[in-house]
Amino acid sequence: MVQLEKGKYGRLIKVTWIFFSAALALFLFYAYAVSINFMGLFGALPDLKFLENPKNDLASELYSADGVLMGKYFTSNRSPVEYEQISPNVINALLATEDARFEKHSGIDFKGTFAIAWSVLTLDPRGSSTITQQLAKNLFNTRGKDYRGSLGGVPGLNMLIIKTKEWIMAIKLEKNYTKKEIIKMYLNTVPFGSNAYGISTAAKTFFGKKASDLTTEEAALLVGIVKGTSYYSPIYHPNRALERRNVVLGQMVKYGYLSSDKYSELKTKPIDMTKYAVENHNKGSAPYFREVIRGFLYKWAKARGIDLDTEGLKIYTTIDSKMQKYAEESVTENMKDQQKKFFAHWKGRNPWITEDYKEIPGYVEREAKKTGRFKQLKKQYEDNEAAIWKEMNQPVKMKVFSWNGEKDTTLSPMDSIRYYKHFLHTGFMSMDPNTGHVKAWVGGIDFKHFKYDHVMQGKRQPGSSFKPIVYATAIDNGYHPCQEVLDAPVTFASDIGGEPWTPNNSDGPPSYERMTLRRAMGRSINTISAKLMQEFGPNRVVDYAKRLGIKSPLEPVPSLCLGTSPVSVYELLGAYSTFVNGGIWTKPMFITRIENRYGEVIESFPPTTVEALSEETAYLMVHMLQGALQEEGGTAQGLFRYKMARTNEIGGKTGTTQNYSDGWFVGVTQDLVTGVWVGGDDMSIHFRSMSLGQGGRMALPAWGIYMDKVASDPNLGLKNSKFRRPKNLPVSLNCDDYNTVAPSDSTQQQYVAPSTVSTDEGIL
Known part of the structure; x- marks a missing residue:
């Protein structure tokens, strides 16, 4: 009886080993097949050259002559920082929340992978993907169409192939980079929402500071956002964001990065979003200047096969950040005063007038026909003028510029034109005559509402x-x-x-x-x-x-x-x-x-x-x-x-x-x-x-x-x-030393203009 049972279990063990060996062999063959894209079934993987120099989209940055970042040109707003420029609070929060065994694995944490179900049951926020796997996904877009094979459209199987690719790429990343480099690359590529890619841009967008200056609670908030940039947005869902931040802080306590007492103190702190500001082309220093030279830069980049929005260039300008600030302040101070006088001067009347100071009839209607809104309505209603003008006179909610700050109001498009035509405009430029360097450039009174540049574009x-x-x-x-x-x-x-x-x-x-x-x-x-x-x-x-x-x-x-x-x-x-x-x-x-993105000068401008x-x-x-x-x-x-x-x-x-x-x-x-x-x-x-x-x-x-x-x-x-x-100035500037010779004593001179010239101008 005992021998029978031993034989029975022996066969079971043997079958189990055969099954395990076959499964292992099948898995290894499958992994190999994925790595070589066998028969085009699985989709390609990035080659080793690309792996050694991973290239993600970086915003091109515009700097003043004194090294101040003025603005960016980007598709994805991302600016890289070094590992040493990242607050330890961010790294601690990231490891505690996303990959506590990061220092122990080589790209794949099988313990974490096989514990997915347990994580769900216990509400442990740690994901199954390691930081290295997430980096592979961010760097190489393993879920995009470029890497999809013929089996990519099969539900369920597609996700298995994707995860396998991420495993393979994670192992390769671990072989090519140190742990610090992987952390740095991850934090430089991960999206945080609000058009902020990478920890540097996120720190500036949400808290108006450098990544190196982030506090523990700020770091916890940003790391928490990564799980769902919209769902946990501190702008649109502050309660969820607060709860998620405290979960991250709890993870930091669990893994020894934060004391319980400190946690008790921080979890009650409200989220401070007073410095929140999404970077866009309307904000920052010298927006008119940035927009004017955008055309030059795109033309320059196109001629060299470069994508300005993704190449991560550093463009150094002649603008002095302090002079630019003073110029903007001076323009604001002067134009506020001029506008106040202009409003008082035209109180109760419209300022668009003829040479004999009478209001121009039909002026606003003619200006309305030049607007994008009117042209859009003309396409929509074709030749139905009545319908077009009805829409143009329909009040809508809008934000309008004022010298006391942007205002929410309700105006029709026609009333909006009347309102904005009452404003005076300006162009201001300052340059060093000895070098030709432009030091300050203010092309108008407010770039968000008045895009037209009055320095170079306007004449x-x-x-x-x-x-x-x-x-x-x-x-x-x-x-x-x-x-x-x-x-x-x-x-x-x-x-x-x-x-x-x-x-x-x-x-x-x-x-x-x-x-x-x-x-x-x-x-x-x-x-x-x-x-x-x-x-x-x-x-x-x-x-x-x-x-x-x-x-x-x-x-x-x-x-x-x-x-x-x-x-x-x-x-x-x-x-x-x-x-x-x-x-x-x-x-x-x-x-x-x-x-370029590596700090190499690719062009100088004499x-x-x-x-x-x-x-x-x-x-x-x-x-x-x-x-x-x-x-x-x-x-x-x-x-x-x-x-x-x-x-x-x-x-x-x-x-x-x-x-x-x-x-x-x-x-x-x-x-x-x-x-x-x-x-x-x-x-x-x-x-x-x-x-x-x-x-x-x-x-x-x-x-x-x-x-x-x-x-x-x-x-x-x-x-x-x-x-x-x-x-050696050859002449004296003292008029007492100069023998005056009058050109002519005639009091009435005649000049005959060329026959092709009109001379009906009379300018004061």
């Missing part, structure tokens, strides 16, 4: 701020700042039957006073600018403008002497910088170098320069620009309200166009040239009086506020308070 008539180019033409062709010219009428007649044009001065008819060129430019005398245009001709002035970097089309007509052809702030600053830089035009530049003027002519023009402050009646004397103007050598020029549609000011020092434009969305939207609408009132204050801030910063104080003078 408006510069008015009198164009006059220095006219004067530079004269100075470079024999005139001297001390040369006296008569403030007398100058008439431009057309040979095509048009009306002759005789420009007046902004303050009325000519004075018939004889004055130096320096005083004439300082006081912005229109007749003398017209006299110089008459002598040298529009084509000569256009030629000098091009030398000085003006790329916009300039109409070669007499009225160009008063700035009738639109230009950008960007162009005009390049021209003024030439005067300060000894006659060398340097293209305003905004990028110095681009590095300055582009052209010798536009002689050093002597350039310095004489700087001397001329100083006349706006130093000459009696100078248009920039309002700057003396600001401390910086009383302690440094400064030059500048105001600009005001017809009907006060555009206000400009460009100011120069040896180290900074800064330009400001202020105006309405259209030229028909403007102040109605010189006392409010001139460049010295609208634009100049922003320059003064900004320069006071820059000059008072001990790290940014102007290095050279005086302009750099040529060593």
Whole structure:
């Protein structure tokens, strides 16, 4: 009987071993078949080369010249950090919650794998996948279509194949990387929700801090979110997030990373989301600047076969983060004040008016037809105008911009257009004339609500701020700042039957006073600018403008002497910088170098320069620009309200166009040239009086506020308070030493315009 039982059990053991051996052999064959993608059934695995250099999508980052992160270009917002830059609290919370046996296994924790059912029954939050397996899934997208074979569509079997691939990749990862490297890669790739990929971005998004500074409870919250980024979102489901955070803290106690007393203290702390901010293209420093150079960067990247949004490039710009901050603050302060005046000025009336100050009929309707909303409705309703306008006048909930913060309101699309057309806009740029480096760029009043850039993209008539180019033409062709010219009428007649044009001065008819060129430019005398245009001709002035970097089309007509052809702030600053830089035009530049994700420089950007003027002519023009402050009646004397103007050598020029549609000011020092434009969305939207609408009132204050801030910063104080003078200036700047030779005593000059030119402009 005993022998019978022994034989029976022996056969059972033998059968069991045979079955186990066969199952093991079958499993090994299956694993091998998956690893080689046998007959294309299972889908490919990443090759060893890819494994040795795993590449996940990284946001390309834009840095200021002083190393401050300004913004990113991304599909997935991910920025990598080193292991040492991650708080130990994060690593402890991760190990306790996701993989307590991480240091003991080699990629696969079979104890954890076979304990799935027990984990579910006991509510143990530890998953069955190891951190290494999860990393494999994150790095190689093992569940994506790219790695799916012909058996991938079979329910149940597909998941088994996926898990097998993750096991295989986990083992390979463990062979190629240290435990610290695996932890680092995992935390740099895992999604946390709110468009935050990786621990660095998550720390900034949820708590406004670096990954190295995360506290225990903050680390527990972020690790808890990983289980379900939407379900456990502290923004949308704070109670769930709090409960999940405390579960993670409990795991940390269980595995010895946290004391019970500390747990008791932390579990009662509320979740603090006061610094929560999702990174997007509307936020961060210099959003207009970032958006403008986005086009350049995408074009540059495309030409080199690079994906800007995923390549993890580091783009180093010329922007100084402190100067940018001061510029944004100054623009805000000035534009709040200007807008307050504008609202009061137009109280009870709409500001879109004709030249005789009457409201433009049908203006809002015409503007509405340009909107995306109208074009969408036109496709939807085809030619049913009544239905389109009914929708355009239907009130809807929306957020609108105001200088007191974004407001929730209910407006129809038509009312929204009316509301936004009441706002003034601005463009502000500051650059180092010696290097061409752009230091600050503010393209408008609020990037979220007004995307249009008024520094490079927008072009408006510069008015009198164009006059220095006219004067530079004269100075470079024999005139001297001390040369006296008569403030007398100058008439431009057309040979095509048009009306002759005789420009007046902004303050009325000519004075018939004889004055130096320096005083004439300082006081912005229109007749003398017209006299110089008459002598040298529009084509000569256009030629000098091009030398000085003006790329916009300039109409070669007499009225160009008063700035009738639109230009950008960007162009005009390049021209003024030439005067300060000894006659060398340097293209305003905004990028110095681009590095790949490994820190290797893949392109540097040297300055582009052209010798536009002689050093002597350039310095004489700087001397001329100083006349706006130093000459009696100078248009920039309002700057003396600001401390910086009383302690440094400064030059500048105001600009005001017809009907006060555009206000400009460009100011120069040896180290900074800064330009400001202020105006309405259209030229028909403007102040109605010189006392409010001139460049010295609208634009100049922003320059003064900004320069006071820059000059008072001990790290940014102007290095050279005086302009750099040529060593051997061949002429004296003292008008007492200059033998005045008046060009002409005639009080009425005639100029016949080319037959193809219209001369019906009359600009103040």
